[in-house]
Amino acid sequence: MTATPEAEVPTNARGAPLSKRGERTRRKLLDAAEQVFAELGYYEASIVKITEAAGVSQGTFYIYFESKQQIFDELVADLNRRVRHAMSEAAKKGRTRAERERLGFAGYFRFTAEHPALYRIIRQAEFVSPDAMRRHYAKIAEGYMEGLRQAMDDGEIVRADPEVLAYALMGIGELIGMRWILWDDKQPPRQVPEDVFEEMHRFITRGLGATA
Amino acid sequence: MTATPEAEVPTNARGAPLSKRGERTRRKLLDAAEQVFAELGYYEASIVKITEAAGVSQGTFYIYFESKQQIFDELVADLNRRVRHAMSEAAKKGRTRAERERLGFAGYFRFTAEHPALYRIIRQAEFVSPDAMRRHYAKIAEGYMEGLRQAMDDGEIVRADPEVLAYALMGIGELIGMRWILWDDKQPPRQVPEDVFEEMHRFITRGLGATA
Numbered sequence: 001m002t003a004t005p006e007a008e009v010p011t012n013a014r015g016a017p018l019s020k021r022g023e024r025t026r027r028k029l030l031d032a033a034e035q036v037f038a039e040l041g042y043y044e045a046s047i048v049k050i051t052e053a054a055g056v057s058q059g060t061f062y063i064y065f066e067s068k069q070q071i072f073d074e075l076v077a078d079l080n081r082r083v084r085h086a087m088s089e090a091a092k093k094g095r096t097r098a099e100r101e102r103l104g105f106a107g108y109f110r111f112t113a114e115h116p117a118l119y120r121i122i123r124q125a126e127f128v129s130p131d132a133m134r135r136h137y138a139k140i141a142e143g144y145m146e147g148l149r150q151a152m153d154d155g156e157i158v159r160a161d162p163e164v165l166a167y168a169l170m171g172i173g174e175l176i177g178m179r180w181i182l183w184d185d186k187q188p189p190r191q192v193p194e195d196v197f198e199e200m201h202r203f204i205t206r207g208l209g210a211t212a
Numbered sequence: 213m214t215a216t217p218e219a220e221v222p223t224n225a226r227g228a229p230l231s232k233r234g235e236r237t238r239r240k241l242l243d244a245a246e247q248v249f250a251e252l253g254y255y256e257a258s259i260v261k262i263t264e265a266a267g268v269s270q271g272t273f274y275i276y277f278e279s280k281q282q283i284f285d286e287l288v289a290d291l292n293r294r295v296r297h298a299m300s301e302a303a304k305k306g307r308t309r310a311e312r313e314r315l316g317f318a319g320y321f322r323f324t325a326e327h328p329a330l331y332r333i334i335r336q337a338e339f340v341s342p343d344a345m346r347r348h349y350a351k352i353a354e355g356y357m358e359g360l361r362q363a364m365d366d367g368e369i370v371r372a373d374p375e376v377l378a379y380a381l382m383g384i385g386e387l388i389g390m391r392w393i394l395w396d397d398k399q400p401p402r403q404v405p406e407d408v409f410e411e412m413h414r415f416i417t418r419g420l421g422a423t424a
Contacts, residue, residue, distance in 0.1 A: 043255045119338070120338055123336075123338045123339075124338070124339065126332055127253040127332070127336065137387070137390070137391070158418075160411055160414070161407070163391075164388070165415060167384075167387045167388050167390075167391045168383075168384045168387070168388065168412060168415050168416075170383075170387050171380075171382075171383030171384045171385070171386050171387030171388065172379075172380045172383045173383070174383050174386070175379045175382050175383030175386065176379050176380065178349070178379075179349070179353075179375075179379045195373070196376050199372055199373045199376040199377075200376055200380060202372070203372070203376070203380050206418050206420075206421055207415045207416070207418050207419030208415075208418075209418055
């Protein structure tokens with residue numbers, strides 16, 4: 001998996017850029033929101049619970065975000081940027097497409113293990129903010145397609161509709177991660193077992209018609 | 213995609229079997245619940261809204277189900293049985309594994325197009341009823357693995373961990389269905405475009421190392 005994230009420019013609730021200190025407070029609120037939304041779900045979560053978890057006042061919350069819905073949307077965008085960054089940073093060390101695919105997936109699974117909230121939050125977005133959810137997948141797909149097109153041009157994988165491949169690959173990552181990271185609460189640190197990862201990678205390599 | 217559903221024995225809230233008429237009323241309540249949960253989400257849905265949509269009294273509801281949570285769990289189980297049935301009925305007409313895979317996926321996408329609520333309901337289950345969600349995927353995987361093992365024994369596909377293949381294939385179906393059926397609200401009857409379907413099928417056939 002590979003995807004290229006754009007730079008993030010954090011702003012306050014009115015769209016103005018932040019000081020270093022403002023950035024840290026905003027970050028604290030997003031991290032708290034990640035925990036609260038993952039634990040309680042959107043409907044049970046509240047701004048009070050988020051500010052308590054962040055250790056800031058409610059007034060401070062409204063400097064950075066307008067509402068519970070807005071911080072939720074920002075959180076989806078934030079996790080999206082970070083998971084894409086984790087994937088692309090990992091993948092770029094590979095020399096072949098197959099290697100980049102392996103490293104990108106490993107980066108994705110590492111991020112998933114560190115942020116199990118990602119799944120729960122994206123799935124909630126289906127109701128809370130369908131557009132945010134759609135953007136999440138579309139943005140990952142976009143970066144992915146770029147890499148796949150390049151690999152096709154370089155003759156490293158079969159020529160095929162890159163969007164279909166991108167969604168197929170994202171689906172594989174999502175359900176393998178769900179089954180072997182999220183459901184396996186017994187073995188911290190959670191990770192996809194090596195034999196499962198290798199089996200998945202062989203399936204993908206064959207599917208892409210990739211030269212190893 | 214293939215999966216083998218077991219027989220369904222509908223019961224009332226106390227686990228006793230139902231008359232034909234009772235079965236019809238229970239069915240009506242489940243169909244209404246499917247619509248209400250999909251449209252409003254679990255938290256906004258209520259037993260009153262479900263009984264109104266079904267055209268039955270609240271007293272009648274409690275003959276069949278104990279609570280909103282219980283009808284939700286039953287609905288997940290019901291949709292699960294039906295999607296597996298749709299897949300296995302379609303797949304069994306295929307003569308080779310590749311054909312069965314093609315027909316099973318087609319059956320799955322048809323069901324998804326007719327029951328777009330399936331996605332929304334399964335995703336909500338993450339919070340409302342994590343066990344019901346897990347059972348949903350595990351049951352589809354189970355039937356799938358059986359078919360894949362058979363195909364391995366028959367030398368129709370590569371030998372590989374059938375559970376890894378099953379989750380990879382389910383992931384592909386889930387995200388391709390999301391992207392091309394659920395997001396495409398402009399073109400009823402929604403269906404996965406033929407070229408997308410064929411591209412996906414080629415990816416899967418290569419991935420399984422299947423003889424066409």
